[in-house]
Amino acid sequence: MAAVAASQVEIDCSGLPTREINRGIRRAAADGATEIALLHPAGRHNLCVALFDPATVRVRGDAGWYCGGMIDGGTVLIDGNAGWGVAENAMTGRVEVGGNAGTGAGATMHGGELYVAGDAGSRAAISLKGGAVVVGRSVGYMSGFMMQRGSLVVCGDAGEALGDSMYEGTIYVAGEVASLGADAIDAELEPADEEFLRSELDRHELDRDPASFRKVVSGRKLWNFSKKEFEVWKTAL
């Protein structure tokens, strides 16, 4: 671990066990470091997991699975791509991916924000419980599956079965939607939606017109068992 400035620390991941890297991050943050750089991450899994300190960790390269998983208060900036489950179950804080993200980006996040500059794989924002997942390009199939609260913003296209079985929450898509999932329906874009979108787009310098987004919400036909809705239920049970 090398100190660049009093508040800046660099950790060279080469040859270090993941446990030591994560311990190094926590130690540095506890010692007051506000910016921690991980050098040579080499796509390693489980970096910056359960980071509860208000430090910013920059991963200088690609990260493997679960980078920034379970964070609460920290910021993780990934220069490259991220594997499955980036920012999974984040409570608060921010994770940004400069490249693309794998399956389950932002899975079960309770709060905070995940921004993926490129594409996200299948099941982005699956079981989202709060916060916002913003994707600069497209998302794969079954994104927003069983979403509970929060927002998924897709500036490109969305794959099949978007928002399948979502309880609540809102999905915004600027491009094409291959298909909506069971009980996912279109809704009118309201001024509050456009305001939210403008704020997110401006923050990430994304050139999109908020008014061009399609809004998808829950049809709420799956909230309770009903023999009247067999056509919906037979695909969802």
Add this chain to the structure above:
Amino acid sequence: MENGSVDNGNGHGPFGERVSGRVLRPSHIWSPGVIEDIQEKAEIGRYRIRAYSTLRRTVHFEDLTFVPCTLTRIPLEGYRERCETRTVIGARHGAEPITLSTPITIAGMSYGALSANAKQALGWAASRVGISTTTGDGGMRPGEREDSKTLVYQVLPSRYGFDPHHLQMADAAEVVIGQGAKPGTGGLLLESKMSATIAEQRTLPEGVDQRSPVRHPDFFGPDDLQIKIEELREATDGRIPIYVKIGACRVLEDVKLAAKAGADLIVLDGLEGATGASPEALLDHTGIPTMPATVLAVRALREEGLEGEVNLIVSGGIRNGVDAAKALALGADAVSIGTAALIALNCNKPVHHEDYERLGTEAGACHHCHTGGCPVGITTQDPELAKRLPPQEASERVEHFLNSMTMEMQMMARACGKSDVHDLEPEDMRALTLESSLVTGIPFAGMDRPVAL
């Protein structure tokens, strides 16, 4: 029958006499039960849902009997000589192991499925006895950490209420791949139990019929599970053991895969495992029973050279210390109980008869946890019903029951000449049925060798 004789199926009574009047010849295929089932489904328009476990007879621990010491073995004195029950588990990867005073744990049951009083009573009883309890879908109930001295935190596919701070407060984490009552499917909590409190804890709308996902949101197969387990170790700095819970299906393969993925301990839940709500078809027609599943799991670990290194807890249909002792004799390190603990709380107690009647049942045959109308305040979110379960009294009943289980295990072990309940072994038993002999390899009573194909 008009004349009181019983029709034997061909228009004649049991003594060959003609039966006058109606001739009742119920079909085996289209039995009254099947007819009722079809007509119920024709009314509700979906599969039937109920709680508890399967109603069918399974190959069970009761099909085995102990053969204690006689002239060939020397027994221990039942009331004097020490018989160890202490159980240490979860040390495979250097985490702080879990020490149980007796090889029993309380299975994962959610706050939502159970009332707060029930969860509290279980926690207090387990803490006094020195065993662990387990959270459930919805995460850690406020106060649950304080109620349970040793607490296992479940990592479920839904991640309802999953909080990494709670994970770090736990003594072990349990990644739930499935459960014995309904393997291959997710949890279910019906509208009547989805109160405002429970809904908020799960980030769900109040009053929905909650259907939990079955697949985890961020991993699928065993290779993925390995990375997930490593993530949980990173989140807890390797301090706590990681369990993997599976419903008993392809046990030989599943146990090997879970062990390879890095589990410190495998919780194997058999067909008799219960639940707060499930499609009935799953309860009766999925999974394999706990007793043969135990045999397969032990064999799997032995074949991998991991017996004793990866611990095994089995659950599903464990009713007393004798069932537990038989599970230990087959090679389990401990058992987990759910239904038995609820029955000790007061489940199916013959009180408040009118409320059993309101549910269309009676004490002794109630499996209506899914309705939320539990007459004894255990599986309900109705504050008035929950008052019927004062946690202090209820916890004492569970404590007494747990102690009785320990005494029964010790009694069997001492009678078999063992000074540690974990020293019980298959040779201490004989099979009472051909099936149990076949699946365990234990000699059929009266034969000197196992029944084998």
